[in-house]
Amino acid sequence: MSTVTTPANPAAEIADAMRALEARYGTPWSAPLPAWNDTLDTLLAHRSVRNYADRPLPEGTLETLIAAAQSASTSSNLQTWSVIAIENPERRARLAELAGGQSHVRAAPLFLVWLADLSRLEAAGARSGASVEGLHYMETLVVGMIDAALAAQNAVVALESLGMSAVYIGGIRNQPEQVAAELGLPPRVLPVFGLCVGYPDETRPADVKPRLPQEVVLHREQYDAPSQAAAIAQYDEVMGGFQTAQGLSAAGWTVRSLARWRSRESLHGRDRLRDALSALGFELR
Ligand SMILES: Cc1cc2nc3c(=O)[nH]c(=O)nc-3n(C[C@H](O)[C@H](O)[C@H](O)COP(=O)(O)O)c2cc1C
Secondary structure (H helix, E strand, O other), X not given: OOOOOOOXXXXXXXXXXXHHHHHHHOOOOOOOOOOXXXXXXXXXXXOOOOOEOOOOOOOOHHHHHHHHHHOOOOHHHOOOEEEEEEOOHHHHHHHHHHOOOOHHHHHOOEEEEEEEEOHHHXXXXXXXXXXXXXXXXXXXXXXXXXXXXXXXXXXXXXXXXXXOEXXXXXXXXXXXXXXXXXXXXXXXXXXXXXXXXXXXXXXXOOOOOOOXXXXXHXXXXXXXXXXXXXXXXXXXXXXXXXXXXXXXOOOHHHHHHHHHOOOOHHHOOHHHHHHHHHHOOOOOO
């Protein structure tokens, strides 16, 4: 059981916390800090890693990560998710191509595909002769996707706390039917996203990517749209600096993000997700 301990050097701990918060936003932190601990350190230090060391994961890692994933809350304890662990290099290479030619899927020693899984309870219904009409509604798929995301993120926090790194792969939804065939998925199971897992290549470190200022995402009592534009403009500056430091053009956040929604083509095949869901057996009533 975790406990709140008195830091050996409170001043040093507060300085570390401030550094972590300032890296997360790329701006000075001004709110009071009521407490800090290793969990917050791990969360604030998150960065997606796409370059991995040639180092195997210790035995038992997968099982530990799944225990962390299964510790997440799950809607009504339905546990409408599953995960497929892929270590086979040929299969990882095929999935890398299906996900848009993402080389890190091939390079990571472990690739996890997180699934919204409505098949398990459907099969239980068939075994017991019970109606599962609720399965066919969009709400039920949303439950499965939320469950999968909460489980995966618990695994990410766990692996990062152990010195490993990861990157999510939404590209797994570019061609969901082909991914389903590759993984032998039964009907009514959707690959929601992949996750590359490995030890980071310390010679090619990733940086903490600053996030939107809190006033953009945190609304108090009611949604406040008018005050967002100025804070987003400030964030565009911060992201421009981050992109420059990464050797990218300093486009900022707004321009880059809008490019992702510019057209149907910019969805990289995911524009036909409704058809793919239908092919995978989801009625979405
Ligand atoms: C659901 C999801 C899907 C993602 N898909 C991809 C992907 O296909 N390829 C990739 O390189 N990064 C992917 N990412 C990583 C994001 O680009 C990354 O989290 C974001 O830029 C913030 O950077 P950070 O994680 O380093 O803080 C994905 C992240 C999430 C949460």
